Amino acid sequence: MKISVVLPAKNESGAIAQTIYQIQELNLITEILVVNDGSTDDTKEISVKAGATVISHPYSKGNGAAIKSGARKASGDIIVFMDADGQHSPKDIPRLLAKIEEGYDLVVGARQKGSQASLGRGIANSLYNFLATYMTEHKVEDLTSGFRAVRAEKFKEFLYLLPNGFSYPTTSTMAFFRAGYSVTYVPINAAKRIGQSHINPLKDGVRFFLIIFKIATLFSPLKMFLPISVILFMMATGWYGYTLWEVGRFTNMSALLYTGSIMIFLMGLISEQITALMYKEK
Structure with a gap:
């Protein structure tokens, strides 16, 4: 199977080269797509020099929009989505792909305790997981993790549902459950990101309530x-x-x-x- 890796990136010049090199060392990946979401630093130039294919947005459209651009361009049978900021280890990619080979359609890297960026985000993610578990009647270990491997054909069925913002993992996971596709989780440890976070506590606090309703309306x-x-x-x-x-x-x-x-x-x-x-x- 052909495997594509999609890296949404906005001003990630500090970590993008290291991430690309580590993916290349696996000798498993057919193509690496960096979606340059309106970066104002050297993210594009560094990514090209490192050997990735770059898709550039003329301005920042959001993490979800970058994911959709990468998914449309990807030629692989399997797409691996991961952050370009150093939080996700490419060494975990084979573990996700092993679950795909077992027959699963979506495999999510579930962050373990101590891997959350902050206490507040950890509590919010726990609430997301609890609600999603109630809605789907399946154990949801990490609803918002952006590190995931998915069968490309099935993921592309739901591109029209995905928002342009940061809640694409939530939407895609619930869509797969609703469609009756097989979903599983692989435990991972997320490192501290390199560079500055793009998440705004006040703005994303409002987003928390919107995601709660979105989870419900997407599934049942x-x-x-x-x-x-x-x-x-x-x-x-x-x-x-x-x-x-x-x-x-x-x-x-x-x-x-x-x-x-x-x-x-x-x-x-x-x-x-x-x-x-x-x-x-x-």
Whole structure:
């Protein structure tokens, strides 16, 4: 099988050459594609000199956009995605490919404890994993890891779903689960990145809540909407029982809660049908 490695890179001149050389030393890879996402340093020149094929964006479009550009250009049967900042070790690539050979469609490098960039991001990732495990009913060890090997043909089915920002790992993983493809995890240890992080704590704090809803709507919206609907229905019934006992009538608050419960359930039902259409076989 032909194997392509895609490295999204924005101002990664400090680590990109080392990463490319380490990948080449494996003697397994057919092509190395560096997607230069509007870098203002020497990332492009260094990558070309190191022997990689460079795809350049005229301006920064985002990590997800770089992944999509690389996937469209890749000629391999298997695509390995990894960071260009030195966090991911190319020595782990054979371990991911071994799982692909066993028959899996997506293999994710799951970061172990102590490999998270910060305590806050570690807590956020734990919450992502918990929610994704609830939604899929499969153990999700690392939903947001960008180090992964995937069958190219199946990954390209979902390019239209992937966002241009940093949440492409979340979207692609949930899409594979929804489509019934085989997903597994390989434990890895991520090193400290070389250079400055592109993640903004305030901006990405908002992104956290958006990802929570995206996880739910990508896989099974009804699993998110139904518990809320049931809680509102129970509150309405409890309030109705209280007011019937105290004042002997049905109040507007009970009507509002019952109506909200029904509306949220119907929203979940409609969203479930729309999600099913998104994964319809073309």
